[in-house]
Amino acid sequence: MFLLKLLLRNAFRHPLRTGLTLLGLVVAIAAFGLLRTVNEAWYTGVQASSSTRLVARSAISLTFALPKSYVERIRGIDGVHTISWANWFGGIYQSERNFFPQFAVDPPSYLRLYPEYRLSEDEKAAFLRDRQGAIVGRKLANQHGWKVGDTIALRGTIYPGTWSFTLRGIWDGAEANTDENQLLFHWALLNEFIKQRFPKRGDAVGVYVLGINQPERAAEISQQVDLQFKNSLAETLTETESAFQLSFVSMSEQILVAIQAVSFIIVLIILAVMANTMTMTARERLAEYATLKALGFGPGFVSRLLLGESLLIALIGGALGMAVSFPIASGFSSVIGSILPTFQISSTTLWLQAGAALGVGLIAAAWPAWQMGRIDIVNGLRHVG
Structure with a gap:
């Protein structure tokens, strides 16, 4: 002392x-x-990625879409138990300062692949029923003061026009590093719009998300997926979710x-x-x-x-x-x-x-x-x- x-x-x-x-x-x-x-x-994003998920995208670039018809062929590959898909939307909420990721997804399969998005059963059911429905992460909802039932209007950039969604659910992340800054809505709604405005670009997806049970076979399964579409008009590049995220970080x-x-x-x-x-x-x-x-x-x-x-x-x-x-x-x-x-x-x-x-x-x-x-x-x- x-x-x-x-x-x-x-x-x-x-x-x-x-x-x-x-x-x-x-x-x-x-x-x-x-x-x-x-x-x-x-x-x-890399730390929060799952070892049981693979991401397949165009081998040329992320800006090139893949045919929706690939779904069944990928589902048939040994080791793949679930498959979903998503498209980047890129809308603007009120002003360009309010940037946040927005994805058009296939809700049933996508939510099965992302169990870390904790959503109540009632909210999940409401989202699945409503084609105009959307769900967001808790942090994003708090940032903009959104609550379930609100209408969210986005101004399209890639897909022109004003898009209105009804907020059907707000998810909480299972872990501290779970992303709560995204908005998800129905891919079918986006696809319908594309087929009306740009018929030749319809039935296409940005990325496929694959669920696997054996992470140690990730490289083998990825190779099998890419071999399925080798020398086709839309070749794929399949990698683990963490490698996919790292590709953005490396930029x-x-x-x-x-x-x-x-x-x-x-x-x-x-x-x-x-x-x-x-x-x-x-x-x-x-x-x-x-x-x-x-x-x-x-x-x-x-x-x-x-x-x-x-x-x-x-x-x-x-x-x-x-x-x-x-x-x-x-x-x-x-x-x-x-x-x-x-x-x-x-x-x-x-x-x-x-x-x-x-x-x-x-x-x-x-x-x-x-x-x-x-x-x-x-x-x-x-x-x-």
Whole structure:
């Protein structure tokens, strides 16, 4: 207790200097945590993907559709127990700022493949009955203030016109990283529109989603699917859901690497600031440390005194930085909306923040503490004059 009291007195002997150092630590640790969370959120889709789902798309590009007639042939492949399909819609709700994913799906089979979308039986039944019906995730509903029974109007971009849907259900994610930022509606409704406006483009799907029971056979089943349509006019590329998600992440990989680099640069900058503070502290207290050695205190005690002071400041700043990370992340999440489906500070990020603060405290005081432990008593006492 005495040592802690002594460290606190020493740490706050210069309130302004210590306060500014703490402020820098708080900003640095909070910024480090926020950037790490952005990086993790980008990979949420990959982490939330299931090993029991495969995605088949056009081998040329996602922008090319696949014939609906592939359904039965894929269903007949050994290892595939369920098949569904989806089309990207790309509508605008009120303004372009309100971006969120919208998919036209085959409701019965799609919901079987995504059990992590927790929907009540009544809401599921209402959605299945209503061709104009739609369901959304809880986060998206909260963001726009939607409730069951509301009418949601989307302005089509790929498929022109105003599309009105009746909200029949709101799902809750089974896990924290389950995407709750999507809107799903009936593929049959979209297909009917396409066949009326663009007859040659009807009965086509964007992707097939395949349910398998044996994840260890994912590569084998994927190969069998692609062999079925090899040399056809619409060849397929089948991969695991996580690989499919990673293909999107890889498009922005350089940005993610830059964000990660900046997060570590911020820690290095505050390390330099902290090291400068501890060096100034050691220089000012040269005579005091020499006096302690003259009174019989060993070099180790003197070094631990300076090291403990640095750690105390770093840990206080780190704890405050971790605490303010949560409201900052919450505010950031409300601003970015549906761009990042889940934006939560993970336990890994908190441990990294704590480790960064601890590392800054240790490294910043290492050199001055070593010097003070080796200080010559006579030269130290002369420093008074």
